[in-house]
Amino acid sequence: MSESNPKPNFGEDSAINAVSLCTSKCVPCEGGIPKLDRVQATQWCRATPSWTLSSDANRISRTMKCKNFAEALTHLNQIAALAETEQHHPDLHLTGYRNLGIELTTHAIDGLSMNDFVLAAKIDQALDAGG
Numbered sequence: 001m002s003e004s005n006p007k008p009n010f011g012e013d014s015a016i017n018a019v020s021l022c023t024s025k026c027v028p029c030e031g032g033i034p035k036l037d038r039v040q041a042t043q044w045c046r047a048t049p050s051w052t053l054s055s056d057a058n059r060i061s062r063t064m065k066c067k068n069f070a071e072a073l074t075h076l077n078q079i080a081a082l083a084e085t086e087q088h089h090p091d092l093h094l095t096g097y098r099n100l101g102i103e104l105t106t107h108a109i110d111g112l113s114m115n116d117f118v119l120a121a122k123i124d125q126a127l128d129a130g131g
């Protein structure tokens, strides 16, 4: 609806959901766009329910316990490949040998953009496919 809602790949009326996010591409961002506000970020999070919005609404995160260290590394590499394809890069944390933490924010705007949700949905698709 509103012009300030940055949904360039979705159009005015189309729904934001995991499928529409997965078929979208990250847009190169070097600043100059508004970050999603808390209300927008909360709406977008509904499409990526595995992700938690930070208290300052500037990032989303997902944690997962992998079977073992090798599976955690496999997932890290899957995420790295997606990040390189999309040219949008998460903060990745591998702790306690199999606990994977993934954080997404758009550094150029110090907050959330569509890119974070596109990559989050693609990460979910890859990890939850069992690969």
Ligand SMILES: C[C@H](O)[C@H](O)[C@H]1CNC2=NC(N)=NC(=O)C2=N1
Pocket: 027, 028, 029, 030, 087, 088, 089, 090, 104, 105, 106, 107, 108, 109
């Ligand atoms: C032009 C290109 O999109 C930018 O340099 C990218 C690279 N990857 C990035 N990743 C993230 N998470 N935030 C950024 O602002 C960012 N900038």
